[in-house]
Amino acid sequence: MSGNFNNTGRLVKFMLKRELVISTAWILIIVLFSMGIAPGMAGMFDTEAREQFVSNMDNPVMIAMMGPVYGADNYTSGAMYTGMMLLWILITVGIMNVFLVSRHTRADEEKGRAEVVRSLPVGRLANLNATMITAFIINVILGLLMGLALAVTGVESMDLAGSMLYGALNCAVGLVFAAITALFCQLSSNKGGATGLSFLILGVFYMIRAVGDMQQIEILSCISPLGLALRSQAYIENIWWPVFILLLESIIIAAIAYKLNAVRDLDQGFIPARPGKKEASAFLRSNFGLAFRLLRTSLIVWLIVMFSLGASYGSIIGNIDEFVGGSPEYMQILGFDSAVAEATKENIQMYFLSFVASMMTLVCIVPLINAVMKPKNEEKEHRAEQVLARVVPRFNYIAAYTALAYAASLLLQFLTAVGIYSSAVSIAGDANPFALGTLLKACLSYLPALWVMIGVAVLLVGFIPKAAGAIWGYFGFVFIASFMGEVLGFPEWLLSVSPLHHISNVILGDDISFMPLIILTVIAAVLTAAGFIFYSKRDTQA
Amino acid sequence: MAIIEIKNLIKKFGKFTALDGINLEINEGEVFGYIGPNGAGKTTTIRVLLGILQATKGDAKIFGLDVWKDAVEIHKRIAYVPGDVNLWPNLTGGEVIDLFVSLRGKHDKERREKLLKMFDLDPSKKCRTYSKGNRQKVALVSAFASDADLYILDEPTSGLDPLMEQVFQECILEQKNNGKAIFLSSHILSEVERLCDRVGIIREGKLVETGTLDQLRHLTRVMITVATENPIEDLNGLNGVHDIEERHGGLNFQVDSHEIGNVISHIAKFGVKKLESTPPTLEDLFMRHYNTDGGE
Ligand SMILES: Nc1ncnc2c1ncn2[C@@H]1O[C@H](COP(=O)(O)OP(=O)(O)O)[C@@H](O)[C@H]1O
Ligand SMILES: [Mg+2]
Numbered sequence: 001m002s003g004n005f006n007n008t009g010r011l012v013k014f015m016l017k018r019e020l021v022i023s024t025a026w027i028l029i030i031v032l033f034s035m036g037i038a039p040g041m042a043g044m045f046d047t048e049a050r051e052q053f054v055s056n057m058d059n060p061v062m063i064a065m066m067g068p069v070y071g072a073d074n075y076t077s078g079a080m081y082t083g084m085m086l087l088w089i090l091i092t093v094g095i096m097n098v099f100l101v102s103r104h105t106r107a108d109e110e111k112g113r114a115e116v117v118r119s120l121p122v123g124r125l126a127n128l129n130a131t132m133i134t135a136f137i138i139n140v141i142l143g144l145l146m147g148l149a150l151a152v153t154g155v156e157s158m159d160l161a162g163s164m165l166y167g168a169l170n171c172a173v174g175l176v177f178a179a180i181t182a183l184f185c186q187l188s189s190n191k192g193g194a195t196g197l198s199f200l201i202l203g204v205f206y207m208i209r210a211v212g213d214m215q216q217i218e219i220l221s222c223i224s225p226l227g228l229a230l231r232s233q234a235y236i237e238n239i240w241w242p243v244f245i246l247l248l249e250s251i252i253i254a255a256i257a258y259k260l261n262a263v264r265d266l267d268q269g270f271i272p273a274r275p276g277k278k279e280a281s282a283f284l285r286s287n288f289g290l291a292f293r294l295l296r297t298s299l300i301v302w303l304i305v306m307f308s309l310g311a312s313y314g315s316i317i318g319n320i321d322e323f324v325g326g327s328p329e330y331m332q333i334l335g336f337d338s339a340v341a342e343a344t345k346e347n348i349q350m351y352f353l354s355f356v357a358s359m360m361t362l363v364c365i366v367p368l369i370n371a372v373m374k375p376k377n378e379e380k381e382h383r384a385e386q387v388l389a390r391v392v393p394r395f396n397y398i399a400a401y402t403a404l405a406y407a408a409s410l411l412l413q414f415l416t417a418v419g420i421y422s423s424a425v426s427i428a429g430d431a432n433p434f435a436l437g438t439l440l441k442a443c444l445s446y447l448p449a450l451w452v453m454i455g456v457a458v459l460l461v462g463f464i465p466k467a468a469g470a471i472w473g474y475f476g477f478v479f480i481a482s483f484m485g486e487v488l489g490f491p492e493w494l495l496s497v498s499p500l501h502h503i504s505n506v507i508l509g510d511d512i513s514f515m516p517l518i519i520l521t522v523i524a525a526v527l528t529a530a531g532f533i534f535y536s537k538r539d540t541q542a
Numbered sequence: 543m544a545i546i547e548i549k550n551l552i553k554k555f556g557k558f559t560a561l562d563g564i565n566l567e568i569n570e571g572e573v574f575g576y577i578g579p580n581g582a583g584k585t586t587t588i589r590v591l592l593g594i595l596q597a598t599k600g601d602a603k604i605f606g607l608d609v610w611k612d613a614v615e616i617h618k619r620i621a622y623v624p625g626d627v628n629l630w631p632n633l634t635g636g637e638v639i640d641l642f643v644s645l646r647g648k649h650d651k652e653r654r655e656k657l658l659k660m661f662d663l664d665p666s667k668k669c670r671t672y673s674k675g676n677r678q679k680v681a682l683v684s685a686f687a688s689d690a691d692l693y694i695l696d697e698p699t700s701g702l703d704p705l706m707e708q709v710f711q712e713c714i715l716e717q718k719n720n721g722k723a724i725f726l727s728s729h730i731l732s733e734v735e736r737l738c739d740r741v742g743i744i745r746e747g748k749l750v751e752t753g754t755l756d757q758l759r760h761l762t763r764v765m766i767t768v769a770t771e772n773p774i775e776d777l778n779g780l781n782g783v784h785d786i787e788e789r790h791g792g793l794n795f796q797v798d799s800h801e802i803g804n805v806i807s808h809i810a811k812f813g814v815k816k817l818e819s820t821p822p823t824l825e826d827l828f829m830r831h832y833n834t835d836g837g838e
Contacts, residue, residue, distance in 0.1 A: 003614035007645050014641055018630070112628035116681060118594045119622035119694075120645040121614050266594035272556070 004262060006123035011130035012137075015104055019134065026096045027142045030170075034089060035149040041084065042077035042155040050075045056322045057083065061315055061427065064210040067227075071236035076157035078235025086166065086234065090226055091202065093142065093170050094177040097135060098198040101181040104131040106191040109267055118266060128182060128261050132254055135178035143171025162235035165243070169229045172246035176225045177202065179253035186260035189269030225249065287392045291400035294378075295371050299408055302367040306360065306412050310419025313356045317420075318428035321348040332487070346433045353420070353434060354442070354507040358500065360416045361446040362479055365453050367412065369471055371405040372457040375535075376468050385540050395536045402458050402528060409450045417443040434507070442506040448520035449499035453478070455527030462535035499523075543606075544569055545692050545723040546591065551600035553586055553747075560586045562747035563600070568725060568740075573718050575738030576727040577828065583747040584727040585625070588696050591725070592622060604692065618646070621685035625697035625727075627677040629669035635680045636665030642684040650687060657683040660709050674701035686713050693717060693724045699733065711737060731825055743827070751827075762822040763796040766805070771813030780805055792816065 045053060054075045057066065067087050071079035105128060108114045114127065123129075147167025151160040181198045188194040209227030212220030221227030225246055232242045260270065281289070321343075324330035331343070334351045341347045375398050378384040388394060421436045453475070460468040481490060481498040495501045502516040546568040553561040561583045568574045576584055589595040590602055593613030602609045604616045629638050643649055658665055663679040672680070678701045685693060693714075699707050707730070714724055714737050728734050734741060735755065742752040751758060763784065768774075769792035777783055777793070782801030787794045797805050799822075809817075 006614045010641075010645055018632070112624070112626060113630060115589075115592075115594065115624055116622065116627070116642065117645065119592050119617060119620070120642060121617040121647070122645055123614055124593075263596075265596055266589070 003121075004123040004125045005129050006121055006126055008123065008126045008129045008133065011117075011122070011126055012133050015130055015134040016137065018104075019100070019138065023096075023100065023138050027138070027145060030089065030092060030096070030142065031145045031149050034085065034146060035153055037085065038077075038081055038150060038153040038155050038158060041081055042158075045077070045080065047075075050077070050080055053080070054083075056319065059319075060214045064214040065312065065315075067209070067230045068213045068221075070230075070233045076235065077155050078157035078159075078162055081155070081158065082166065082234045082236065086169065087226060087230060089170065090173045090229055091206065093139075093174040094202050094226075095199070097139070097174045097177040098181045098195055098202070100135055100138065101131055101178050102185055102191050102195045102198070104134065105182065105185040106188070106194045110191050114266060125258055125261055128185075128258060132178065132182060136175065139171040139174035139178065142174065143167040143169075146170050158235055162238055165232055165238050165240060166234040168240075168243045169232055169234065169246075172243045172250070173225050173229050175250040176246050176253070179250040179257065182257040183253055183260070186257050186264060187270045189267065189271065193269070193271070287387070287396050288400040288403070290387065291374075291404055295374060295401070295404055295408075298370065299367060299404075302408075303411060303415055306364060307415045307419035309363065310356075310360060310416040311423035313360075314420040314423035315427055317349055317352060317356075317424045317433075318431070320352045321345045324348065324352070333483070335486075349433050350507055353439070354505055356420060357416075357439070357442050357507060358446070358482055360420075361413070361443070361450065361500065362482060364409070364412045364416065365450060365475055365478070368405045368409055368450060368454050369457050369475065371401055371408060372454055372461060373468060373471070375401050376461045376465050379465070379540055388540060393536070395532055398458065398462065398532060398535045402454065402532075405454045405457075406451065409447055409454065410444075413443040413447060413450070414440070438507060441512065445506055445512055445517065446500065446503055448517045448524065449503055451524035452499035452520050452527065455524040455531065458531030459527045459534070460531070462531035462533070462538070465538075544603075545572075545605060546574075546725060547601070547603040547606075548587075548591075549601040551587070551590065551602055552598045553583075553590055553595060554598045560747055561590070564744070564747075564749050566742060566749065566752070568723055570723055571718065571721045572740060573714065573724040573726060573738045575734040575741040576725060576744065577729070577731070577734060577741060578744035582744045584744060585696055586747075587744070588622075588694055588725070588727060591694060593617075619691040620694060621688045621690035621692075622694045623678070623681040623685045623696065623698040625700050626674075627681045629672070629677055629680060631670035632668060634666055634668055635663060635672065635676070638669060638680055639665065639684045639687070643687060646688055648689060650689065653689075654683065654687045657686050657713075660713075661706060675703065675706065678702060679706070682710065682713070686717070691722055693722060693726075695724065695726045695728075697727055697729055699728070699730060707733065731828060758827055759799060759822050762826050763798055764802055764822060765794070765796055765820040767794050767816075767818040767820075768792055768809055768814065769816040770809065771815060774809060774812045777808075780808060 054069060054072045056062070058069050058072065063069065066083065069083060071083075108117075108127070117127065118124075144167060147160075147164040150158055150163035150166055177198070180201055181194065184194040184197045184201075185191075188197060205224035205226050209221045209224040209230070212218065212222075212224070212227055213230075218231075222231065228242045228246060232239050264270070324334065331338075331348075331351075334348075334355045336343070336348065336351045341351070375384060378387075384397070388397060417436070417439045421434075421439055424434075425432045453471075456474060457468070457471045460471050464470075478498040478500060480488070481495055482500050485495050485498070485501075499520055502520060504510040504513050504516075506512060544567045546566065548564050548566040551561055551564040552559065564583075564587060576587070578584055586595065590597050591604060591609055593609045593616070596610050605619060607616050609616060629635075633641075639654065643654065661679045661683055663676060663683060667676075669677065669680070678698060682698060685695075699710050702710060711733065714726070718724060718737075724737075726734070726738065738755070740752065740754050741758060743750050743758075763782075767789075769790075774793065777786060777795070780801070781804065782798035783805060784796045784798075785794075802819075806817075
C-alpha cells in the first residue's frame, strides 16, 4: 500500500486553520482559569488554614471525589492546588480532545466532506494522521502554556519544575483522550456514537480511580489515565514517569486506531449500526412525537446530570461546615451574614443547601433554553421547513418544543431535589438537617422563574430568531446577578431583572410568598404566547 | 487502453449485496453513461472505484492500478464530483477550491478563474450560504480545474439549473475532445443521450445492459405510424409486432427493432401512403429496465 499518509502535511495546515479560533479559545480559557485561580487559592489560606483544610479532605468521600491527598505533612499551596484542581482540569482537557478529534474525523465523514477529500491524492490514513498531529500540536501548546503560566503566578511553592510537570500532565492526558476518541471514531460508524463512547470512557475512568483511590488499590487507580496522572504529585514529589506511561498509552491506542482505519470502508465502523425502525411509530408521526424524539436523548442526559450533580452536592452537606466554616470568603459566597445568623453547623448547612438549590436551578436553565432553541436550529438546518411544509401549523410546531421545556422544568427540579436529599441522607443519616418536603418546596418554587426564562427564549425565537442567541447573554446576567449581584453592588432594579431574584428563600425559613410566583407565571405565559404569535406570523429563516 | 477495468465486482454490506458481479471497461476518450434507478448501486460502484470502499470480491483497476491499494497514485490523475457535495460551513467556496487544488498539487490559476466565471460562482461566500447547486459548482470547478485523465461524476448536475447544465455539458465535451475518459452516473437522460458514447444500465447491483446507444436501441421497439391504400392483412401474425391501434384511418404499432425489415417489406405490399417511424428514446430503454417486472 503506497502513500497511506500522502498529503498529511497539507491537511495539518488546513486543520490548524480551522482550529485557530476554537482551540485557541479552549486553551486560553483553560490556562487563564488555571492561572487566575492559583494566587487566589494561595492567598485565601495560610499554613494553618491549609492544615485544617487538608485534614478535612482526608476522608473517603472527598478522596473518591477529588483524588488522594498528597503532601499532607507539608501541605503547601502547590500541593493544595494540585489536589483541588488537577483532576478537574484533566477532565476538561479530555473533553476538549474528544471534541477536537471527532470534529476532524467522524464529523467530516458523517457530513460527507471526507468523500471528496479522499478522492484526491490523499492517503487513506492521512486524515487521521493529520488529526493526531494537530491534536499533538494543540496539546503541546496547551501543556507548555499551562506550565509557564503557572510558573509565573509567583505562588511560592509553585516552581517551574512542578509547573512544567503539571502542564505536561495536561498534554499527556489530552493525548490519551485524543487517541481514545480516534479509536472510537473507527469503531463507531457515526459521530454521536464515537463521542458518546469517549465520554462514557472518561466517566468510567473517573469512577475507576474513585474506587481505587478510596479503597487504596493503587493498580486500579493507575489503570485510569486520570488516576495515573494524579500519581505524579506535581508540586510535591514531581514524579515524571506517569507522563511517559501516558504518552506510551496514547501511542499504542493511536496505533490501533490507525490499523483499523487502514482496513475499513469510508462511513463504516466496526460496531454495526443498529438498523433503524422501518416505520415510524404512531407517536413519532405526530408533531409532538417528533419534538419529543429529537429532545429525548439530551433531556435524559440532563436528568441524569442534574440528579448526579445534586447527589454530589448532597454528599458533602454533612460536613460542609468543616470545609467552609473557617473561611470568611466561602461564607460570603454562600450568602452567610453573621449579623443574621450564627455560624452553627446547622446554619452553615442550610446556607449551603440554599446555595446549592439556586445554583442547580441556574444549571437547569441550560437544557430548557436548549429545548426552546431546537426549532430555531432545525430551521437553520432546513429541516423545519420539511415539517412545516406538511400539515403542521407553525404555531403547533414551536408549541411542541415549548411544552416539552415546561414539562422538563418540573422533572429537572424534582430530580435535583431528590438527588440532593438521597445522598445527604445516605451519608448523614438521622443527622441530616432538612426534610425532603422543604427541599422540594424550595426547588419547585423556582419553577415560575424558570418559566420566565423559557418565555424569554420563546419570544426571541419567535420575534428575532437571528438574535435568539442573546438568551445566553440574559442567562449570563441572571447567573451573575444571583451569585455576585449583591457583592458587586447591583442596584435593586437591576437585580429584579432576574426572575430568580423574586423567589423567597424557603430553605432559610422564609414563607413562600405567592404573589411574585403568580406574577412571574403570568409574565411567562404572556412572553410565551407573544413568542408563539410572532413565530406563527414570520417566515421560516435559514 | 482501458482506463477503467472492472471484473466480476461484488460488494456486500453485511448480508446485503449492493453490487453483484459487475463487469465493465471504459476506454480513453470515451464518455460512459451509468444509469439506473435509485439504490441500484451506482454510487457504490463509484466509491469502490475511488478506493473508499473495499471490494468484497473481484477486481477493479484504473490506469491498470488496483483501486484500493494504489488509490493515491490513481487519484493524482482523476477528478471526482459527488452528487451531494458537502463542504465546511465556515470556509468560503474559494478556500475550499484552493484546498482541493493544493491537495492535488497542480495549480492553474487562470483556469480556476475561467471556470468560476463560466459557472457563475461567487468564491467569496461561506459554504454555509451556498445552495445545493452552488456547492456542486465548487466541486465542478475544482474538478475541471484539475486537468485529470479520468473524470468520475456521480449525478453531478442534480442541483444545477438548465443554463449551468449547458455549461457542464460543454466542459465534458471539451474534456472528451482532449481524449479524457469520463464516467458519468446520471439521471438526466437528455444529458446522457447528448454526451455519452456508451451506456450501462444497472439494476439491483447487476449491469443489465451495456453498449452504444444505437446498440441499446436495437433491444427496444420502434414506434411505427402507417397509412396504406389497402388494409394491411395479417399484421398480427408477424413476429415482433405489438400494441396495434387504429388511428385516423391509419395504424400505430410497435415493432421489435430487429424485426423491422420483415415488417416493412410486409407492409409495402399494401401500398404505403405514409410511413413514420420514431426511434425509441432513452426513456423507453430506461423504463424497460426500471419497472421491476418490465423487459424480458
Ligand atoms: N453503507 C451502506 N450500508 C448498507 N447498505 C448500503 C450502504 N451504502 C449503500 N447501501 C445500499 O446499497 C444499495 C446501492 O446504493 P447506491 O450505490 O447508493 O445506489 P445509487 O444507485 O442510488 O447510487 C442501496 O440499496 C443502498 O441502500
Ligand atoms: Mg447515488
